[in-house]
Amino acid sequence: MIAVDWGGSSLRAYRLSDQGTILERRVSAAGVFESSSRPFERALEALIGDWLAAGDASVVMSGMIGSRRGWIEVPYRACPARLDDLAAGRREVRWGGRRAWIIPGLACRSATGAPDVMRGEETQVVGALGELPDPAVICLPGTHTKWVDYTGGTIRGFRTAPTGEIYRLLAEQSSLVGAPATGPVDPVWFAAGLARSDEAGGLLQHLFGVRAAQMTGDLAEDQAASFLSGVLIGHDVREEARPEQPVHLLGDPALTDLYRIALDRRDVRCVLLDPDAAAYGLFALSRAIEAAA
Amino acid sequence: MIAVDWGGSSLRAYRLSDQGTILERRVSAAGVFESSSRPFERALEALIGDWLAAGDASVVMSGMIGSRRGWIEVPYRACPARLDDLAAGRREVRWGGRRAWIIPGLACRSATGAPDVMRGEETQVVGALGELPDPAVICLPGTHTKWVDYTGGTIRGFRTAPTGEIYRLLAEQSSLVGAPATGPVDPVWFAAGLARSDEAGGLLQHLFGVRAAQMTGDLAEDQAASFLSGVLIGHDVREEARPEQPVHLLGDPALTDLYRIALDRRDVRCVLLDPDAAAYGLFALSRAIEAAA
Numbered sequence: 001m002i003a004v005d006w007g008g009s010s011l012r013a014y015r016l017s018d019q020g021t022i023l024e025r026r027v028s029a030a031g032v033f034e035s036s037s038r039p040f041e042r043a044l045e046a047l048i049g050d051w052l053a054a055g056d057a058s059v060v061m062s063g064m065i066g067s068r069r070g071w072i073e074v075p076y077r078a079c080p081a082r083l084d085d086l087a088a089g090r091r092e093v094r095w096g097g098r099r100a101w102i103i104p105g106l107a108c109r110s111a112t113g114a115p116d117v118m119r120g121e122e123t124q125v126v127g128a129l130g131e132l133p134d135p136a137v138i139c140l141p142g143t144h145t146k147w148v149d150y151t152g153g154t155i156r157g158f159r160t161a162p163t164g165e166i167y168r169l170l171a172e173q174s175s176l177v178g179a180p181a182t183g184p185v186d187p188v189w190f191a192a193g194l195a196r197s198d199e200a201g202g203l204l205q206h207l208f209g210v211r212a213a214q215m216t217g218d219l220a221e222d223q224a225a226s227f228l229s230g231v232l233i234g235h236d237v238r239e240e241a242r243p244e245q246p247v248h249l250l251g252d253p254a255l256t257d258l259y260r261i262a263l264d265r266r267d268v269r270c271v272l273l274d275p276d277a278a279a280y281g282l283f284a285l286s287r288a289i290e291a292a293a
Numbered sequence: 294m295i296a297v298d299w300g301g302s303s304l305r306a307y308r309l310s311d312q313g314t315i316l317e318r319r320v321s322a323a324g325v326f327e328s329s330s331r332p333f334e335r336a337l338e339a340l341i342g343d344w345l346a347a348g349d350a351s352v353v354m355s356g357m358i359g360s361r362r363g364w365i366e367v368p369y370r371a372c373p374a375r376l377d378d379l380a381a382g383r384r385e386v387r388w389g390g391r392r393a394w395i396i397p398g399l400a401c402r403s404a405t406g407a408p409d410v411m412r413g414e415e416t417q418v419v420g421a422l423g424e425l426p427d428p429a430v431i432c433l434p435g436t437h438t439k440w441v442d443y444t445g446g447t448i449r450g451f452r453t454a455p456t457g458e459i460y461r462l463l464a465e466q467s468s469l470v471g472a473p474a475t476g477p478v479d480p481v482w483f484a485a486g487l488a489r490s491d492e493a494g495g496l497l498q499h500l501f502g503v504r505a506a507q508m509t510g511d512l513a514e515d516q517a518a519s520f521l522s523g524v525l526i527g528h529d530v531r532e533e534a535r536p537e538q539p540v541h542l543l544g545d546p547a548l549t550d551l552y553r554i555a556l557d558r559r560d561v562r563c564v565l566l567d568p569d570a571a572a573y574g575l576f577a578l579s580r581a582i583e584a585a586a
Contacts, residue, residue, distance in 0.1 A: 076509070115506055115509040115511055116501070116505045117504075117505045144501060160498065160501040161500075162467075166467075166500070169466060174455075174459075176455065176458075196407065201403070201452060202495075202531070203496045207455055207459070208437060208455045209407050215408075218408055235496070239495040239497070
């Protein structure tokens, strides 16, 4: 089968064997939010036209491709949700003589009724189920970091922090960072930012502190982005970390490592999950769809 | 005398009588951070050349004009600071046959040593001293909102939240707000954002909630900026408001009113200060400089 993890800024495709082993993978920058990605069938054929032509493999996709701005809008399923609920909520798209299924995202509400949404991460969680205890907390760091509660075989709920998006905006376009980051995050200043996130005053005051420290000479301009990263990830983790509750981290290794450092600092045990979980989740969903057909 | 409140994005000048009454005021967009404002003597002459030519009025300036990117860098004075400390820290600039004094900004440190800085707001606080009890908390809402502790005749310390800057970046350039704000803040959605800022989860999660509520149809895209404003000002006020401690608000009336609503909601009594405080502060500083000469 062919698994397609199609997000706002990238398109990742996997070819899997009947046993669910990844045989081949391809990536392109044809994200859903790129106008050059339309029509979507052309972008998909451009990346994996040879796989599609080779036979009647089932094609299952997830991510922003199922959003209002995607190929077809696939309505959110409400939490709590099981693998079978995701499979049941799929929509089909057809082009040429071909077809593919798109998996829905999930919506949930806080105790006070505030909504939250995800598209794509639910599939990654499904792909990681074999590695998870029940219950488990899964953290998927990124542009919009997700904290997912898995319990009783269901995704019960989740919370999102737009930590990556706010980091990029502030690092590149605000008065808070005097010089753009060059190279990787500096571990000393990242740790200083984590420490700051624990002090008195909220996130807003800590963010201004990034600027103030450059004005007073406490912080070099080209280290400011590392300090900022520590402040933001520190606040993200501070809202979610519970000492007795291990966190299962799933995502890009460099970013995941920053979250691991922030969680370590709070004595929270971390478990790293296979970053190919999206492919395994789409494989499992393809099996569920076929079993129900 | 001539009082010049010269910030990053605007230049405000006041002509005052010997008794400290404002006789005339002028504003231009020639902020310190605008390259078209250089050389600074030309921008100043363009706005108030006739006032300068009319006699030997003393000219006193404050704000970003004393920063590293200003006319001359005037080193920060450390808190606690009195009016006389600010006067003593002035630097002189000369052009043609003319001269002006620039007032220093202030720096302070939190209990853990984290630095904070201001330039311009110290002058506004000095101008408001006649209206303040001792001790007092003064809030100056803006791009970088300041919360100032005044006690024993000194500015003892302060905290800054870059609430206005982050609002503008997120409203105009993030994925969190689907449509730009049109018209003034909607009071109902602003209040909903304030309420959200009190719920479980930190600022990051509440910010993502602005996007999520649009995805689920709970919030119209063109109301999202008002909700975002409530979330941000709610968090800013939440860190500083103490029920028994009135807050003296000083700044632009429309923005000050949003802070008043947020403080009212927490049963904090608000006192509105004269928004011309910068002019009165520069007048008082000019008297102090002349008395010491």
